[in-house]
Amino acid sequence: MKTADLAGLPPGVPEHLRDEGIEELYPPQAEAVEAGVTAGESLVASVPTASGKTLVAELAMLSAVERGGKALYIVPLRALASEKKAEFERWEEYGIDVGVSTGNYDSSGEWLASQDIIVATSEKVDSLVRNNAPWVDDLSCVVADEVHLVDDSHRGPTLEVTLGKLRKINPGLQVVALSATVGNPEDIAEWLDAELVESEWRPIDLKMGVHYGNAITFDDGSQREVRVGKGDRQTPALVADILDDDGDGEDDDGGGSSLVFVNSRRNAEASAKRLADVTEKRLTSEERGELAEIAQEIRDVSDTETSDTLANCVAKGAAFHHAGLAADHRSLVEDAFRERLIKVISATPTLAAGVNTPSRRVIVRDWQRYDGDFGGMKPLDVLEVHQMMGRAGRPGLDPYGEAVLLAKNADTRDELFERYIWADAEPVRSKLAAEPALRTHLLATVASGFAHTREGLLEFLDQTLYATQTDEPGRLERVTDNVLDYLEANGFVERDGDGVTATSVGHTVSRLYLDPMSAAEIIDGLRWASDHREEKLRELEGEADGSARENRADAEVDADAGFQRASEMVPEEGTDADGDGGGDAESDDDVEFETDRTYPTALGLFHLVCRTPDMYQLYLKSGDREEYTELCYEREPELLGNTPSEYEDVRFEEWLSALKTARLLEDWADEVDEDRITERYGVGPGDIRGKVETAEWLLGAAEQLAGEIDASATVPVREAKMRVQYGVRDELIDLAGIRGVGRKRARRLFEAGIQTRADLREADKSVVLAALRGRRKTAENVLEAAGRKDPSMDDVREADAEDLPEATFETAKDRREDGDGEADDPEEQASLGDFG
DNA sequence: GAAATAGCGATGTAGACAGCATGTC
DNA sequence: CTACATCGCTATTTC
Numbered sequence: 040m041k042t043a044d045l046a047g048l049p050p051g052v053p054e055h056l057r058d059e060g061i062e063e064l065y066p067p068q069a070e071a072v073e074a075g076v077t078a079g080e081s082l083v084a085s086v087p088t089a090s091g092k093t094l095v096a097e098l099a100m101l102s103a104v105e106r107g108g109k110a111l112y113i114v115p116l117r118a119l120a121s122e123k124k125a126e127f128e129r130w131e132e133y134g135i136d137v138g139v140s141t142g143n144y145d146s147s148g149e150w151l152a153s154q155d156i157i158v159a160t161s162e163k164v165d166s167l168v169r170n171n172a173p174w175v176d177d178l179s180c181v182v183a184d185e186v187h188l189v190d191d192s193h194r195g196p197t198l199e200v201t202l203g204k205l206r207k208i209n210p211g212l213q214v215v216a217l218s219a220t221v222g223n224p225e226d227i228a229e230w231l232d233a234e235l236v237e238s239e240w241r242p243i244d245l246k247m248g249v250h251y252g253n254a255i256t257f258d259d260g261s262q263r264e265v266r267v268g269k270g271d272r273q274t275p276a277l278v279a280d281i282l283d284d285d286g287d288g289e290d291d292d293g294g295g296s297s298l299v300f301v302n303s304r305r306n307a308e309a310s311a312k313r314l315a316d317v318t319e320k321r322l323t324s325e326e327r328g329e330l331a332e333i334a335q336e337i338r339d340v341s342d343t344e345t346s347d348t349l350a351n352c353v354a355k356g357a358a359f360h361h362a363g364l365a366a367d368h369r370s371l372v373e374d375a376f377r378e379r380l381i382k383v384i385s386a387t388p389t390l391a392a393g394v395n396t397p398s399r400r401v402i403v404r405d406w407q408r409y410d411g412d413f414g415g416m417k418p419l420d421v422l423e424v425h426q427m428m429g430r431a432g433r434p435g436l437d438p439y440g441e442a443v444l445l446a447k448n449a450d451t452r453d454e455l456f457e458r459y460i461w462a463d464a465e466p467v468r469s470k471l472a473a474e475p476a477l478r479t480h481l482l483a484t485v486a487s488g489f490a491h492t493r494e495g496l497l498e499f500l501d502q503t504l505y506a507t508q509t510d511e512p513g514r515l516e517r518v519t520d521n522v523l524d525y526l527e528a529n530g531f532v533e534r535d536g537d538g539v540t541a542t543s544v545g546h547t548v549s550r551l552y553l554d555p556m557s558a559a560e561i562i563d564g565l566r567w568a569s570d571h572r573e574e575k576l577r578e579l580e581g582e583a584d585g586s587a588r589e590n591r592a593d594a595e596v597d598a599d600a601g602f603q604r605a606s607e608m609v610p611e612e613g614t615d616a617d618g619d620g621g622g623d624a625e626s627d628d629d630v631e632f633e634t635d636r637t638y639p640t641a642l643g644l645f646h647l648v649c650r651t652p653d654m655y656q657l658y659l660k661s662g663d664r665e666e667y668t669e670l671c672y673e674r675e676p677e678l679l680g681n682t683p684s685e686y687e688d689v690r691f692e693e694w695l696s697a698l699k700t701a702r703l704l705e706d707w708a709d710e711v712d713e714d715r716i717t718e719r720y721g722v723g724p725g726d727i728r729g730k731v732e733t734a735e736w737l738l739g740a741a742e743q744l745a746g747e748i749d750a751s752a753t754v755p756v757r758e759a760k761m762r763v764q765y766g767v768r769d770e771l772i773d774l775a776g777i778r779g780v781g782r783k784r785a786r787r788l789f790e791a792g793i794q795t796r797a798d799l800r801e802a803d804k805s806v807v808l809a810a811l812r813g814r815r816k817t818a819e820n821v822l823e824a825a826g827r828k829d830p831s832m833d834d835v836r837e838a839d840a841e842d843l844p845e846a847t848f849e850t851a852k853d854r855r856e857d858g859d860g861e862a863d864d865p866e867e868q869a870s871l872g873d874f875g
Numbered sequence: 876g877a878a879a880t881a882g883c884g885a886t887g888t889a890g891a892c893a894g895c896a897t898g899t900c
Numbered sequence: 901c902t903a904c905a906t907c908g909c910t911a912t913t914t915c
């Protein structure tokens with residue numbers, strides 16, 4: 040089918056496609072059009088990755104808009120939301136407006152209402168539906184990307200329920216579900232009342248094979264010799280082989296890139312280091328230069344060991360990729376790989392699920408992964424391996440893609456062929472009938488008025504994929520009753536016979552997008568705090584008066600390690616004597632200010648949110664158990680709730696891992712350097728940001744819950760939230776709230792005697808300039824953001840900075856210690872709020 | 876005698892959505 | 901109930 044023949048699209052679109060070189064639809068796309076995607080028909084497309092699914096979605100959305108409708112594109116990851124948005128923006132010249140809505144990147148509701156295509160994550164859509172976003176009623180077309188993820192036990196039910204709700208709100212809704220090739224696409228089609236297009240077709244051929252001994256055996260029977268020297272590893276040999284292969288006749292690209300999938304972060308890093316030796320030898324001097332620049336950018340993202348290791352690899356043309364990387368690291372690596380500067384990436388599954396990074400050769404090195412519940416190494420799902428292999432073959436660059444599994448012996452080779460190459464992907468199974476999923480979704484369904492009775496809930500659930508699949512009819516009803524009991528017992532719903540209504544707290548919980556169990560934990564903790572306030576305060580005061588004890592037991596350890604605690608950098612007495620009331624750091628011995636210690640403390644609140652099911656906790660390594668048991672007793676008065684007995688193994692263990700996670704947050708909010716934190720907790724920079732982001736969200740929710748049940752805790756909660764948000768001690772909260780001022784600059788300003796925004800408006804400009812390391816543009820921006828009338832630095836002499844020895848000292852030290860993504864340019868410091 | 880290497884036990888294990896208010900594309 | 905690669909260490913061999 041010719042694109043020129045497509046009917047129902049906005050004028051100019053077929054011509055645009057032709058100009059992009061798309062004159063003929065791919066067979067699956069043509070099938071989709073025949074099935075009526077451009078005429079508003081619902082469709083399930085179960086096709087391989089990179090076979091043009093996105094165009095099917097675009098045709099559906101553009102034709103829907105042309106008919107006067109509005110389209111929603113649901114993605115599983117935030118990173119994909121921005122990728123898709125960028126892709127769809129090429130239609131703007133034909134009058135199509137594109138908007139995005141995700142947790143961290145949002146546009147106002149009114150603005151979205153005016154957009155034609157909206158890209159959002161499934162959770163965000165769920166939340167918008169819960170909160171009755173007005174434009175939801177106007178939708179006429181919904182695309183669900185990667186719909187096979189309904190199989191995911193954690194996030195699948197959200198997609199499933201959300202699609203159900205959207206269809207219920209708008210009975211005529213066109214649903215276009217894009218799926219990888221799965222075992223049972225007909226189930227999905229039946230559930231969505233949609234036509235099914237099923238295809239194995241791909242635009243670039245994919246050869247799948249297994250490497251064993253000195254050759255790869257492919258699924259088409261062909262073989263390719265790849266010799267592995269004695270004592271050498273298979274992976275470097277395969278990477279070198281394809282890098283040296285320029286026999287594709289297409290152009291002089293000097294051979295192809297590889298993606299290597301491994302099963303742990305550590306393996307990804309170790310493998311990348313080894314592969315760097317392979318790639319380094321094959322770089323041109325031009326490439327070396329460009330890679331060196333990228334390596335520097337990587338170092339500028341974060342001053343941590345992970346960052347440094349990555350930069351070293353990248354300089355040599357290799358990289359690793361996993362969730363411990365900061366978002367900026369990831370995109371730098373992905374971009375450089377697409378630009379063919381980085382020749383190989385060793386990655387965990389992040390890359391298979393994330394943004395598009397095609398490669399000439401994909402090597403699935405590890406096909407088993409440790410699984411604690413399983414109790415050992417578990418083979419990956421066929422679907423997952425297929426997703427990885429599907430990354431092989433760069434359109435327009437490679438004659439075909441190659442996906443290679445590794446085997447150490449002939450038996451394994453045969454097993455891999457059976458298990459992954461000849462095998463079809465598993466069927467998708469709904470995970471809806473599990474208590475954690477239903478807890479959230481039943482409450483939301485009641486709260487947003489989708490159902491008012493138990494019967495109504497069951498009726499709604501009857502429309503889900505789960506219902507079309509189950510062969511155990513009573514199960515959903517049983518779990519529903521358990522969940523309703525739970526919700527009632529915790530005061531989120533009230534029941535009157537068959538009727539179910541959400542309480543005021545229940546509405547809040549649903550709106551805040553909290554797992555009800557998290558909300559219950561937070562509410563219990565806050566209530567406990569207000570019941571035990573006096574007693575605990577006395578305990579805390581007692582300790583504070585008793586001795587000049589160190590605030591934290593490990594301070595000595597830190598000192599041994601040559602680490603200077605943030606608190607030690609704070610001048611003992613404020614630089615100006617008047618005391619701004621902004622709250623000083625808790626100094627240990629005799630205090631000259633009123634001892635109005637806040638309660639609950641930040642650590643107590645961090646611990647509270649860390650023990651909710653919405654927080655992914657750090658887990659205890661060997662030796663941690665002792666360390667954190669001790670810490671637990673020491674900080675016990677701060678924890679909100681009774682510490683479980685040490686003999687309650689599981690509960691106690693969870694309590695400790697929550698404490699460990701809380702401590703990470705406390706370190707962050709005590710201005711401990713990023714590299715210090717990564718080292719101490721064995722995490723990557725991306726993990727810190729992830730934890731901080733989640734904590735920020737949960738504390739925000741806690742703040743609102745506190746307002747609802749017991750306002751006495753709202754202030755401490757808000758303060759704790761702002762401390763994680765900015766990564767600062769309490770005295771810096773005001774300064775760090777200024778745009779362009781993060782934890783580092785706030786601390787420097789504070790040390791220069793500028794403690795508040797008001798100070799900043801009055802302060803001597805040369806002092807500000809010196810505190811900001813002589814960066815005039817930055818200083819101007821900061822002053823302007825602080826609301827100063829005359830931010831210009833033109834009249835300030837550079838030499839003034841030299842008059843301030845303290846600040847000069849700071850500059851040198853900061854150069855060494857900066858770990859916060861500060862680049863040496865005027866726009867250097869991102870506000871700590873905008874991760875990701 | 877220093878350095879390479881083999882052997883051994885301890886160790887640790889993928890991923891990532893969401894509120895709200897604001898600022899930004 | 902289940903694994904396995906890596907790391908840091910020591911014992912042993914090698915030049």
